Amino acid sequence: MGNGAKAAMRRERSDKDGKGSAKSQLKSNQAAMNIICGICRQTFLQTIKRKALEEHIESKHSGKEFSACFPGFEG
Template identity: 55%
Template sequence: MGNGAKAQQKRERNAKDTKAKGSQLKSNAKAMDIQCNICKSTFLKTTRAPQLTEHASNKHSKTLVECFPGYEVA
């Protein structure tokens, strides 16, 4: 058995072990559950208060509470 055959067997063996990787766009879209009340922009649920405050002050010259009244600072 030559090196080409060994390499092909290794590729076949590794192909069985790996899962098909798909796009994460759908799961990211589902996670966009923070929404600005003024411009209706959505943000990932992992977005922190400083980023939301920056959005509120830069885009709307308002506070975090005015743009995101339902947001709870954890």
């Protein structure tokens, strides 16, 4: 049996199992939005840097403290 036939058999098996379908990353991205601004309740990805959060404070809540907007942030 040639490599082309083996690949076709592998594709058929994976289609039966449902493993070959493309998966969306939207649900996992939504689950990773666990940093929340304490004032406006905007969510951010857990991989965000402190500088980006400080920019949010400057543009949306000027004059507020970082700890008031993001009390549980460690980073």
